[in-house]
Amino acid sequence: MNLSFFDQFTSPCLLGIPLILISMLFPALLLPSPNNRWITNRLSTLQLWLFHLITKQLMIPLNKNGHKWALLLTSLMTLLLTINLLGLLPYTFTPTTQLSMNMALAFPLWLATLLTGLRNQPSIALGHLLPEGTPTPLIPALIMIETTSLLIRPLALGVRLTANLTAGHLLIQLISTATTALLPIMPTISLLTALILFLLTILEVAVAMIQAYVFVLLLSLYLQENI
Template identity: 60%
Template structure:
């Protein structure tokens, strides 16, 4: 019987009821919150990372854009913790679902666009038509810029989904090959296992990088409209 490669990406359910809301809420529960005056080492490392990312990502924003700091930091922590937990055995990664990623991307993108049209409508409308455009090309450029604007949330969601799904598929394929080769040649199986180990380390990096890229792109959209 052939194994379905996409079986790990099927949303788990109990008695026909999806467990996705519980899985989405779980990363928020493992983040430690300081309950005393002197934080422990994990909390200190967590606060240091948050300050570092906040300083790097929010420096370019004005006073209005910095009001999004809490939302963007919560977003990057949620995506990173969800991606990392999805690398554990017998776990599920919600960010492999395109519907969930679109559900995150569209409200954030729409919030930045609406804020731009509200605070500086002339500058926002000017993006649809670059300065110095020849008159015959004006209708075509407006259509192209409009399409590129509306495709931004889809690009955000597809990028995150594709990168996380591709990494999980590679791990699944190489892990299956390692088990199959163990009964044929231990030498080849050991080499394949080393490749699997290195790929797993790479996936840990990809999980954090993709969370940073997703949040950074939202931050850039915010910067263009604030």
């Protein structure tokens, strides 16, 4: 019984072919493509407003050199947001519950911000490893600690996103299973559990949106340190 709770996190396959790539590309089909008309419809206007809001929030902490990353960060935010929200629908698969995918997104982008800092301002980038005014005996230990905290950033990004979404999906499945099991035995308790499930679903919608924003926001903050 316990193993069935984790079946939702396995990549779906058809004839032995994993369908995770299709599940990652499907959210893009829901976004309306731009057209050449002078007057846009309400959906396109809402989409442009949302993209403008996301880009504005992500670019506020950055200077003009960091604005080159606007398209990449906004696209990543949109991808994570749509995947997380679609994963809350019944009988769907959430690719962002896989640590491998989250690390594949976090590590190259973190490495790009680090290499950007080492190329443009190497002295400042390396200066983060040793705070100013450090006593001489503590210099080797602080350098090791700061290096470890620097290298652990991509792991923290991937694990944070995976753990939050996995915990939410497990809670929803556990409570929904309890609601179905208690319905013929104790209908009143089952209705109360269904109410808790409804509130938890609303919470998970907020968590899916917040985690996508936090993932991209932390990347923008790492970029801010290196430009």
